[in-house]
Amino acid sequence: MPIIKDPHLFNEQSLFVDLEGMLGRRLYLKIEGFNFAGSIKLKPAREMVERAEREGLIGPGSILVESSSGNLGVALSMIAASKGYRFVCVIDPRCNPATRQVMESLGAQVDLVTEPDPVDGFLGARLNHVRDLCASDERYIWLNQYSNPGNWGAHYRWTAPEISNQFPDLDVLFVGAGTTGTLMGCARYFREHRPDVRIVAVDAVGSVSFGGRPATRLIPGLGMSVRPPQLDESLIDDVVMVEELDTVRACHRLAAGGFMLGGSTGTVVHGAI
Template structure:
């Protein structure tokens, strides 16, 4: 076991879950939640902070500020505490309570935006608030995960190469789309790889990342209410949009087998298994990225009163993903 003195020095890269026994599809789930920040956002966070240090943007009296729905905020809280910076996270009312409490426990300040902006929903309002903060005091340093190339560079350098080493015959990679940092970093790496890899992006219904009308989204993590500046669709082969009810069902299905994953992971798994059920998977090697674990969703995705109030009492009774050995109606193997 490693011995560390800084919390961001540890990140498990080698753990995968074989989902075939649960979903009847050949899918390996790369678990990115086993670090002290609890999510894949640790990689982008440390890349952006250390790049800002190298560029001379961060000083002893700097206050790091960032807009986050949760996971990046926790990662930056941890790094700021370790490095001795102040950190202010601007989030909104959809951020899970455990996530907010975790950031505060790490010494960060959390400000919650409760009203949507005139354009861009909650995200637009959060960004306006961050811009006003930065204009008011030069000590604020905005890392801007939505535009910072360090966001995708972290996954080009670390996440995608780790997958390539473990699965040299990879055919399909499923990646959730939020800021699209993970998506773009992995897609850029595999575009340059020695064999073609199909990149399938998973997005939440109601997100406008790939076009379409905005809609209600209650599960934080994936999806955007404005087009992600980092997104280059030429690197993406296919987009699958997932209803939140299907996200919830995938989460609960895995939990019934002892795997407690977060909402972002449920979205990725639901969309990936739907895609696999509609394709010929003989000799296919498929990997999906699991951005987070489930503890921060205990009062939402795993809380029945919350689920019933938002999605109806039947939300867990209708399976949105095929059972082992079964295909959804209208889909045939090899279609």
């Protein structure tokens, strides 16, 4: 049993669920929620903060700031509390109220934007708020998950090798696309080490990441209202778009088997099927 002093030092990295009996497909699901942040976002949060520390960007009085739909904000709130940093998370109305309460319980300041940007939607409004904060006070340090190489680098370093080691005969890897950090980290790793594995991105209908038309999306986690700066489509073999209603159906199907999992997971599972 591990003994830790800091919450970000524990993360169950080798748990997979065999879905064949439930879904009738030879499909395995990597479970990333068994850590103190409760999601895969612990990995990029840790990598981005440690990268900023190594580069000397965080000093006395620094205030970390990030835009998040929820899970990254929780992970950064936890790390900031552990390290004694102040943290501001900028969210929009789609963020789950319970998620906001968790961030505030961990000591984070949560700023809610209520009006979408006319062109770039709620994400654009969140980013505008972050830029305004940084312009108002030099103490604000924007980690910027959207272009920070630590985002995809965390998954190149940890997530992709964990999958590769467990499945030497892997045929296709389905990865949800939000900021595309997970997608790009995994795609780069497999292109370099196992180019025979096909990489399929799974995105939500209404997201513009892969050139689709913007539309209202209610489930946070996947999809973007602006094109992700880190996205390199040359590393992807295929894209599957999923309607939110199908996401909900997939979550209900998983719950009927005893697995209570989130919207991003339901989207990827439906896309894979």
